[in-house]
Amino acid sequence: MSKGQSYEEFVKGIWRDNPVFVQVLGMCPMLAVTNSAVNAIAMGGATFFVLVGSSALVASFRNWIPKQVRISCFIIIIATFVTVADYSLLALAPAVHKELGAFIPLIVANCMILGRQEAFASRNEPRLAIFDAVGMATGFLLALFSLGAVREILGNGSLFGVSLFGANFEPWVIMILPPGGFLTLGVILLFFNWFKVKKDEFLADVAEAERSGK
Amino acid sequence: MSPADRERSGSPGPLRLVATLALAGLVSGLAIIGIYETTLPTITENKARELRAAVFKVLPGVTRMQPLVSRDEGLVVGEPGKDEPVVYGGYDDEGGFVGYAIPGAGPGFQDTIGLLYGYTPERRLVLGMEILESRETPGLGDKIYKDAEFVGAFGALAVDPEIVAVKKGTSAGANEIDAITGATISSKAVVRIINETHVAWSERLPPPGTEPAFEPRGDGAEQ
Numbered sequence: 001m002s003k004g005q006s007y008e009e010f011v012k013g014i015w016r017d018n019p020v021f022v023q024v025l026g027m028c029p030m031l032a033v034t035n036s037a038v039n040a041i042a043m044g045g046a047t048f049f050v051l052v053g054s055s056a057l058v059a060s061f062r063n064w065i066p067k068q069v070r071i072s073c074f075i076i077i078i079a080t081f082v083t084v085a086d087y088s089l090l091a092l093a094p095a096v097h098k099e100l101g102a103f104i105p106l107i108v109a110n111c112m113i114l115g116r117q118e119a120f121a122s123r124n125e126p127r128l129a130i131f132d133a134v135g136m137a138t139g140f141l142l143a144l145f146s147l148g149a150v151r152e153i154l155g156n157g158s159l160f161g162v163s164l165f166g167a168n169f170e171p172w173v174i175m176i177l178p179p180g181g182f183l184t185l186g187v188i189l190l191f192f193n194w195f196k197v198k199k200d201e202f203l204a205d206v207a208e209a210e211r212s213g214k
Numbered sequence: 215m216s217p218a219d220r221e222r223s224g225s226p227g228p229l230r231l232v233a234t235l236a237l238a239g240l241v242s243g244l245a246i247i248g249i250y251e252t253t254l255p256t257i258t259e260n261k262a263r264e265l266r267a268a269v270f271k272v273l274p275g276v277t278r279m280q281p282l283v284s285r286d287e288g289l290v291v292g293e294p295g296k297d298e299p300v301v302y303g304g305y306d307d308e309g310g311f312v313g314y315a316i317p318g319a320g321p322g323f324q325d326t327i328g329l330l331y332g333y334t335p336e337r338r339l340v341l342g343m344e345i346l347e348s349r350e351t352p353g354l355g356d357k358i359y360k361d362a363e364f365v366g367a368f369g370a371l372a373v374d375p376e377i378v379a380v381k382k383g384t385s386a387g388a389n390e391i392d393a394i395t396g397a398t399i400s401s402k403a404v405v406r407i408i409n410e411t412h413v414a415w416s417e418r419l420p421p422p423g424t425e426p427a428f429e430p431r432g433d434g435a436e437q
Contacts, residue, residue, distance in 0.1 A: 035352045066226045066234055073238050080242040084249045091253035094260045101349065155353060173396075176353040 006131045013135030019112045020143035021192045026112035030144060031181040033103050037160050040148025042096045044141030046089060046104055050081040051113050051137040052130060055121040059129035062122045074117040075108070082107045112140060150184050151175045264346075265330075269302045269315040272332030272342035276304035276312050282426055284418040291429050301415065304332070309428040313341055314419065318411030322403040325349040327358070331368065331408050335422040340377070340408065343368035355400035364401065367391045373412050379405045 019025045029047070034040045054077045058065075065073045086104045089097045097104065107113065116136055121129040152158060155175030157165045174180050269279045282289050284299045294300035302315040313334040319326055328347030331340050345359035357364060371377055372388035379393040379402045393401035420426075 064234070066231055068225070069231050069235055072235055076235075076238045076242050080245050083246050087249045087253040087257075091256040091260070094257075094264070098347075171353065173353045177351065 006128060009128050009131040010135040013132065013137070013139040014142065015139070017136075018139040018143060018192075019136050020140060021188060023112070023115075024189075025115060026110045026140060027185075028106065029103050029110060030147065031178065031185065033100055034144055034148040034151055034181060034184075035155065035176040036099075036152045037145060037148045038096065039099050040144040041141070042089070042093070042100060043103065044137075044144040046082075046085045046100075047107055047110065047113070047140055048134075048137035049085050050078060050107050051116060051140075052133045053081045054078045054113065055116060055129045055133035056126055058117045058121040059124060059126040065122070070122060071114075071118070074114060074122075078113055078117070079108050112136065146188065147181065147184050151180050155180055265302075268330045268344045268346060269304060269332075272315050272330055272344050273304035273313050274332075274341060275306055277307050278305045278309070278428055279303060279315070280305075280428060282314070284415075289418065289420055289426055291426050299415075299418065301419075303426060303428070305428040311425045311427075314415075316411055316415055317346070318407045319347075320403065320407040320410060322348060323350055323355050323397075323399045327400075327403055327407060329404065329407060331411075333373070333412070335419055335425075338373055340368050340371040340373060343404070343408070345404075350397070350400045354396045357394045357397050358400045358404050361394055364392070364394050373409075376409045376412075377405045 013019065017023060020027075020030055026047075029043050033043045054074070057077050058074060061073075082105060085107070086097075089100075089104060116133060120132045124132070149159060152160075153164065154172045155177075157163060157169040157171050163169075172180075175184070266279065270276055279302050280291055281294055282301050282303045283292050283294045284301075289301075291303075301317070304312045304315055306312055313332050315330050315332050317328070317330050319328040321327070326347065327345065327350070330344050330346055332342040333340055343365060348356070348358065350356045350358060359365060367385075368391070370388075371391060374389065376389065378387075378390050379398075380390050382392045382395050384390075385392045391401075391405065
């Protein structure tokens with residue numbers, strides 16, 4: 001396994017196959033807890049821990065898990081990591097845990113995590129699975145953060161709880177309510193799709209120019 | 215067993231499937247018990263510290279507190295058992311009684327609101343209010359604990375005949391409080407919880423002047 005492949009598995013999750021903006025997975029935490037940057041990062045961090053831990057375990061034991069019960073085994077592994085994350089957060093950062101509430105246990109149901117086990121970790125060696133998981137989890141964290149930051153800045157006039165615009169700023173409250181999540185996500189998805197169309201057009205132009213030049 | 219071996223031997227028997235799942239469940243169970251046991255002391259300590267901080271916040275001037283449990287014989291000092299109604303007595307440096315910190319809970323706009331309020335039976339005033347638990351709408355309902363003006367208004371609020379939340383800017387009486395614009399339901403819920411808790415406790419609390427005295431703990435910790 002070359003160094004290049006590890007790098008490729010890592011970097012694909014951040015942009016090309018970003019779990020949120022390209023694969024459109026994990027929408028439940030994406031919309032529910034991104035009303036502030038801190039919440040988004042805590043959620044992203046917890047998901048990171050669960051995804052990387054489960055991918056490493058699933059890839060290590062992939063030859064011992066019979067395929068008939070693989071999904072149950074993946075869920076057991078994921079649920080264990082989620083419980084560990086839940087209790088650790090409750091002990092170390094009770095204030096953040098209070099804000100995230102039910103959404104930490106719900107990481108179990110995040111289809112992005114189960115998807116990575118089924119599509120990648122159960123078919124590859126642990127090293128590659130870890131690179132893949134780190135990449136995907138980083139992509140997820142960045143996506144949560146960009147949504148959380150935009151919504152907190154517009155909806156609360158602050159970032160990480162630090163007021164940005166002074167007392168005269170009238171917060172755009174809808175941005176931290178559920179509709180704000182859909183609006184922001186829609187605009188970001190629009191950008192991603194526009195970018196993809198432009199890139200394809202550009203590649204087609206280049207190919208056309210090469211052909212006519214010959 | 216590599217995937218190639220498995221292909222040769224055909225699909226695994228039911229015993230193997232059961233064994234795999236049982237083993238996975240066992241290891242997972244042990245891991246969960248491990249993390250629960252490790253974090254439990256910190257979690258309990260955090261909760262106790264949070265409660266202490268809240269008691270000191272809703273009863274200005276208080277430096278010591280102790281739990282007071284309502285039992286058949288009246289209000290006694292002691293650790294509350296399960297489902298036993300409890301208030302927290304707040305005392306100053308000399309051990310003089312300042313007031314009760316009373317926990318209350320009730321339905322808010324989205325979910326149960328849990329709060330703690332300071333109350334002096336002598337002057338029949340609410341001295342402070344702190345939200346312990348709430349899932350009110352971020353940006354609107356959560357102002358019941360983020361809006362300093364609203365929280366501050368509970369600094370000296372008469373409980374007689376009952377606390378009333380009125381439209382912002384119109385509070386006049388000693389028992390009236392400005393509701394938060396955009397969070398009227400949440401503000402009224404807070405007021406209603408305090409009123410209901412006050413009624414529920416008014417018969418359980420001893421007459422002013424006969425409150426249980428502060429009992430220093432043997433371990434020297436100021437509780």
